[in-house]
């Protein structure tokens with residue numbers, strides 16, 4: 001790995017998730033430690049890392065933030081002096097349940113919280129039917145944070161399908177988009193990598209995903225294949241289906257280089273079309 005200050009090592013933890021919440025938390029803490037030992041400065045967990053992915057589970061596993069799961073991640077971030085992007089957990093707040101990602105800095109402070117904006121409501125006959133909105137409420141905020149000199153935009157899984165969200169993160173100066181996610185055996189092979197490469201190339205930045213490991217016995221079978229893609233649109237790290245940690249170097253110089261060489265950012269035609277940032281405060 002380059003010793004340049006512009007390079008940050010990212011780890012994508014593709015962990016097995018069971019019905020046992022405390023086992024999931026212990027596993028997450030152990031794998032965060034392993035990634036930190038390997039030199040990672042940002043460690044990302046999967047969507048629903050403490051709970052099986054399914055509408056029948058979200059209410060039962062839901063917690064307040066701060067709560068046991070988020071405090072466990074805060075302690076891990078502080079112990080290893082790294083950024084932890086806490087995949088997601090079902091969050092309970094004011095009687096509603098959200099699919100929420102918390103982000104901790106190397107002091108263990110929660111510096112960002114992203115509630116999944118676009119709920120996964122789909123019906124593919126012969127493939128998959130899922131309706132998160134039966135139980136979950138959507139978030140309404142874009143979420144960014146800065147890790148050393150890398151600006152990161154956060155989305156959760158289905159959020160990745162919305163090109164406009166990624167464009168707004170790009171407009172806000174992000175170098176990396178992180179999407180904890182759990183695609184499935186229908187949409188995973190078809191769309192998972194394609195979407196990451198599309199978001200990366202359109203916006204000339206890094207895109208990375210962290211999925212749960214595949215469990216063929218689960219009600220919802222995750223595709224796995226946690227991936228990192230560079231600004232050129234090339235996968236630079238990719239898991240298989242099982243439990244593993246994927247590493248990728250995030251180099252903001254590579255983002256700048258791509259944007260200089262192919263300067264689409266400056267060649268847009270706002271006189272003809274524009275993605276407006278209506279939510280910036």
Ligand SMILES: NC(=O)CC(=O)C(=O)O
Pocket residue numbers: 120156157158159161181182183184187188191
């Ligand atoms: N699980 C999701 O939120 C999204 C997904 O699986 C898909 O878009 O496909």
